[in-house]
């Protein structure tokens with residue numbers, strides 16, 4: 238463990254949170270190392286959206302370049318369309334009219350967004366030394382006060398700042414909290430599948446007559462307590478479906494499907510969706526593979542930080558995808574790290590680090606926790622009634638989510654509120 242005159246930052250986890258944190262923290266005089274347990278070759282095949290609050294950060298704070306945007310192949314979502322199973326449009330919520338949000342909701346293939354963030358974190362063309370990603374490095378222990386992580390191999394690494402971006406089943410979190418937090422089932426599971434649009438056009442004409450797979454809209458069908466949420470990615474080349482199903486309606490064992498990479502079974506999915514019309518079910522049959530995972534979240538944590546360590550992203554506030562805010566809140570966390578460490582030019586001491594991490598936690602906690610609660614609330618009745626009280630209306634919540642303008646602005650608002 239060599240000492241260094243550079244500000245040493247260790248990020249545990251190379252998912253959206255870890256890569257975003259690396260982009261936000263890059264600056265001259267800082268050495269960022271990302272430790273990722275996997276070989277980083279298998280980001281999930283599914284779509285993901287960034288809401289205006291996050292796409293604003295990618296565009297304005299991180300200034301993702303043309304190359305990075307080309308890799309991301311994002312599509313601006315023009316609105317939500319809600320259909321009944323008879324293919325009648327029952328509700329349409331345009332998104333482009335929401336100019337006051339200052340940015341768009343953008344849909345991506347997860348692999349593309351991940352690759353684009355990886356490029357930005359490691360590119361030599363950005364500010365500060367590129368982050369170094371070490372794959373096949375699983376962290377098993379963390380000494381928060383000393384800033385030391387231990388890998389499965391026994392190797393120890395020391396940082397001035399440690400960021401736990403290691404997802405919903407975080408290892409780092411248990412060292413921050415001195416206890417193991419088990420993510421709780423929310424009563425919902427999700428099927429996910431993707432089909433090339435070309436195949437739909439050739440083999441599912443009835444589906445394409447009702448829902449054009451290349452048009453940049455998010456479509457939803459809700460019936461018999463099952464929901465389908467659908468939309469294009471990769472500039473319309475692929476079409477994705479996520480099927481949210483209450484666990485008790487599902488014909489599979491939900492507890493065996495806790496990982497995003499678990500497989501679902503076509504015949505069981507068809508059984509679950511048997512009341513849906515054939516023009517929709519044909520898409521399930523055309524999917525090369527079906528994923529299935531049980532959706533879990535966590536209650537708000539007591540703290541996100543201890544000593545030189547902070548947890549962010551799903552490690553700090555795993556939430557249901559019902560608001561599409563999981564990745565967006567993660568991007569907000571990373572932006573907050575960048576903003577609060579912006580003025581730190583030298584190697585900060587332990588007290589400085591602890592003080593800055595405390596400020597980040599106080600700035601982020603209430604907002605992320607409320608969005609987490611609301612995401613759970615929207616999933617009712619699948620989650621138990623009365624488990625949390627969120628009093629805002631949906632449109633108020635959209636404004637709350639999307640009008641965000643970065644951590645420092647948010648902190649100013651908090652200070653004004655406190656002094657009012």
Ligand SMILES: Cc1cc2nc3c(=O)[nH]c(=O)nc-3n(C[C@H](O)[C@H](O)[C@H](O)COP(=O)(O)OP(=O)(O)OC[C@H]3O[C@@H](n4cnc5c(N)ncnc54)[C@H](O)[C@@H]3O)c2cc1C
Nearest residue numbers: 250252253254274286376403404550551561562563564565
């Ligand atoms: C069905 C579904 C749809 C979603 N859709 C959206 C959406 O539309 N919009 C949105 O904003 N969000 C969405 N989300 C949520 C979003 O994907 C996550 O909130 C976001 O990606 C944050 O992930 P993360 O980087 O914190 O965790 P992860 O993506 O889980 O990454 C954690 C990384 O850490 C690594 N790791 C774990 N443990 C260790 C260890 N001990 N040592 C080293 N490495 C480790 C893992 O291998 C992994 O690469 C969705 C989630 C689901 C389930």
